[in-house]
Amino acid sequence: MADRTRDRGASDERDARQRLQPRLILAAMGPGMVAALAGADAGGVATYSNAGALFGFHQLWTVPVMCFLLIVAQETAARMGCVTGKGLASLIREQFGVRLSALAMLALLVSNTTVTLSEFAGIASALALFDVPPIVSVPVAALAIWLLTMSGSYRRIEKVLLAIACVFVTYIVAGVMVGPDWGQALINTVVPHVTPTPQYLSLLVASVGTAIAPWMLFLAQSNVVEKNAHADDLPYQRVDTVTGAVAASVISWFIILTTGAVLHPAGISVNGAEDAAAALAPLVGDYAEALFGAGLTGASFLAACVLPGITSSAVCEAFGWERGADRSWAEAPIYRGIITAVIAVSAVVVVIPNVNLFGIMMIAQVINGVLLPVLLVFMVLIASDRHVMGRYANSRLWNALTWFTIVAVTVLTVIMFVMQAMGMG
C-alpha cells in the first residue's frame, strides 16, 4: 500500500521519472514471472519435449521469435490496462458490442477450457509416474482446484506451487550436463529451419499457442487493472513483461535443447510423461521421473487454479454479470457456474479410460494457437484506436508485428489443415 502512494508521489516529480528506481522495479515484477512459470505447464512441456524429440534442434529458432512476439503481445495488454483501467473483456464489449464480444468470449472459453483440460491431463500423467491412476488423481485434483478457486484462497498456496514449478529450471542444468553441440544449437537458434510436414507445422502452431496463450493476455491485463497501475507506471510494467517473457523463453529453449540432445538421437518419441522425463535422466538418473513428475504437477496445478477463474471473470466482465471469489452462489451464479463447468468438463474428459493424455496436451495447444489470432485481432484493433488509447496507442512497428503474428498463425493453420485434409500426415 505504502509503495503505491509513494510510487504516485515519485512519478509526480518530473526528475524522479528519468531513472527507474530499482526498488519499484522489484515491486512491479511478479505477475510476469507467474505467467512465465505457469506457461511452463503441461502443454508447454509436452510441446517443447515433442519438438526436441522429433526434430532435434530444428525448432530452436522459434524460441527467440516467440519470445519477441510474446513481449509485443503482453506489453500491449499491460499498456491497455494501464491506460484505460479496464480489463480486456470490458474493452472488447465496449468497442465492439454484444455480437463480436460473444464471438471473442466463445473463443476464449473454448481455448481456456482446452488448456484447463491439458492441465488436468498434465496432473494425471505426472501422478501416473508415481503409479497413481487418473481415476483417483483427477477427481481429487479437480475437487481441490474447485475449492481453491471458489474460496479465492489459491493465492495463499500460489508461492508453494511456483516453487514446485521451479523444478523445470533443472532443464537448464540438465541441458548443460548433457554437453550438447553448442555451436549447432546456436546456429539453429538463429537460422530458421522448416520441414514441410503437417507434424512440423502443427508443432509450430502448438508452440505459438503455448508461448502466447490467450489467457496470458487476459491475466496480464487484469493484473495491471487490479493494481490500478497508471500510464506513469508503464516503464515498470514493461520491465516485468520483458523479464517474464525472457525467463519463459530460456526455460523452453533448454527443454528443446535437452530433449533434442537426449531423446532425438536415441529415436525416442514422446508419447507419455515417462518419455519426457527420460530427458532428465542424464542429470538425476533414477530420480528423473520423480523430479519431472513433481514439477509437472506443480506447474499444471498452478495453471489449473488460475485458468477457470480468469475465464469466468472475463466472460462475466463482458456481459456485466457479478463476478469475484467473494460473491456467493446467490449473488454470482453465472461466475461460479462457469468455473464449475470448466473444471467439471476438463476432469471428465481426462478420466475417460485409455485416453492419450499427452495427445490431449498437444491438441489443446494447437487449438490455442488456432484461436489466438481471433483474440489478437480484437486486441490490436483496440490498442491502435486513438480514441481509447490516446497518445499511448500502438506504434506502427507494434501494429505490424501483431498483424504479422495474426497472419502467420492463420496461414500456418490453414496450411496445416489443408495438408492434413490431403492426407499428407
Add this chain to the structure above:
Amino acid sequence: MIYLSQLLGNPVLDADGEKVGTVSDLGIATGEVFPRITSLAFMGPGRTPIMVSWRKFVDTYDEHEVHLKVVSTDLRFSFLQPDEVLLARDILNKQIVDTHGMRVVRVNDLKLSDTSSTQLRLLGAEVGARGLLRSLHPALERVALRLARTFGHPLPERIIAWSYMDLVERDLSNVKLSVSHKTLDDMHPADIADIIERLDPRLRGQVFAQLDDEQRAGAMAEFDDDAMAAELMGNMNETDASRMLSEMDPDDAAELVSELDYDKAEKLLRLMGVQEQRAIRQLLGYRENTAGRIMTSEVATIDEGATVADAVALLRGLDEDFEAVRYVYLTDGDGRLSGVVTLNALIVAEGATRLSELATQDLVTASPEDDQEDVAEDIAKYDLLAMPVVNDEGRLLGIVTVDDALDVLEEEHAEDLRVAGGAADGEDSGHASALIWLVRRNAWVALWAIGVLALAFVVGGSLGLGETLVAAIPLAVALVLADDAVSYVTNFFIEHDPDDEDSPSMIGFTFRGLGLGVALGALVALIVLALESVIASPAVPASLDGLGPVLTTGGAAAAASTFFSFSSSPLYLAVLRSRDERNKETSGFTLSMVAMLLAAVVYLVAVVALAAPMGLVG
C-alpha cells in the same frame, strides 16, 4: 416499443427515397424523466459522421428504415449540445449504476417509446438477458421467450429508467440533469460505499471524485476495507483529501489517517484546519483498540450552573455536521465532568430549571486507555447511547457513541470466530461453503494419512504393512485429541480476558492442562491395554497374535503424544494472547494444524524410542 439495437445500422432515406447514410447514434436531452430523442447521428457517404435535429428532419421511422422530411441538400447539420448525451456512445455497452437497485450493471440495450407516438422518448436501459439475446439476434430472444413460457418461467425485461441511472464513466456534473434524476449523490453513504467497492479500481477513483465533500467523507467512513479506503485517499489530491478529512468525524478520520504512511499523513494533517487537526492528532496519540482511539471529541458540554434554556441555546448554535447529540454533559468549575442530562429530560423540563436538578450524578465513565471491547460491552450493559471518556483528573476528553461500539463488537466477534476456527477466514467470510467447513473439521484424516506414511518410512524395514497400520490406529485418537486441546485453549481464550481479576491465572491453567494431559493420556493407554488383552485372550483367533506388542507400542506413543498436546496448551494460550496484544489475527485452523503436526511428530519419536524396549525391533 422499439429498441436501440433495432434502429442502429438502419438506412436513412431522404424525401426522394435516396439513401443518405446509416443510423449510428441517437442524442437525448437529459433534462426530463423520460428524455426526448433530440438528434439523429448517421454515417454519411465516405464514413463522414453527420448529426441532424430529430424534431426538424425525421419524418417516420421503424425497425427497417428512417425517412427524413427533406431532400439531402436541405439538411442542416447540428452539434451535440452540452446537455445532450449520445445513447450508443455514452450508455450502450457501458457500466452504469442502478441507483434504485443499488447494483453495478452493464447496459445491453436501450428501450425507446412506441413508434406510433409523435415523439420518440427513452424509456430506460435494458440490463437483463433479453437485451443480450436481442442484440445477438432478435430471433434468439423470441426462441428464449417461447421456451421460457413453455417451462412456466416468464423472462421479464429488466429496465432501468433514466432517472435511476448513474453513468459512472462519464462525468455528468456539467450536464443539466432532470430534477428527479437520482444520482449517487442522493444515496446513503453506506450504499455508495457498497457500490464503489464493486467497481474496478480505476472507476472507483473516478466515481469517488464525482461525489461532493460531504458524501465522500460519509462513504469513506463506511468502507469495510481499510486498505481500499487508504488507496482511494492516496489517489486524491492533497487539498481535497485534507478537506474531506476535516469533514469526517474525528474518530473516523483518525482511523483512516492511521492507515496512511507517515509522510502522507503528516502532509494531510498540516493542510487541515487547526481545530480539526488537533482533534485528530489527539486521538492518534492513543493506542489502537483503546477507548481513546474510537472516541469523538465533538461533545455538547455546559457549566453545571446553567439552565435548560442555556443548554437549548447551546444545541441550537451547534454546527450542522456536529456529531449527533444524545446527552449534554455538565462540568464543574475546574472542568471536571460532574453530571449528564439526557435529551428527553431537556425537552420536557421548563426553561428556567437548573440542569443540576435534572442531572444524573452516578456516571459510568471510561479512561482513554481502556480496551475498546470493554467500553463497548459496558455501553451494552448499561444501555447507554454514549459513554464519556475522562482522564485521570476527571476532565471530559470525548465520548464513545453507540454506533462505534456496535462496530467494535462486530469486529471482536469476527475475530473470536476466527480463533474458534469455525468459519470466517478473511476474504471468504460468510461464503465458506459447507464442503470447505467439512474439510477443515476433518483435517486430522489427512494428517493421519501422512502420519501413517511417515511411520512406514521410519519403521518400515522392521514391520509389515498390517503391523504398521495397527500401530497407527492410536495415532488417530492422538490427533483428534490434539485438535480438542486447541479448541480447549481457544475456548478458554475467548471466555477469559487476561486483564480480568476473576479469570483463572496462567499457573492454574497450566496445572489444568497438565492434569488433563495425564488423565487423557492414561485413558488412551488404558483403552489400548484393554484392547491388547482382548487380542491376547483365547477367544480371539491366533492369527492376530503378533499384533499385541505393536498395538501397545502405538498406544503408549499416542498416550505420550496426548499428554504432550494438553500439557503444551499454556504455550498456545500464551501465543494467542501475545498476538492479540499486538493486534494480529490468529486463525484457529492454523493453530490446530500446528498442534496436530506436533502431536504426530511426538508420536513418531515415541514409537521409535519405544520400539526397542517393547521388543518390536530385532
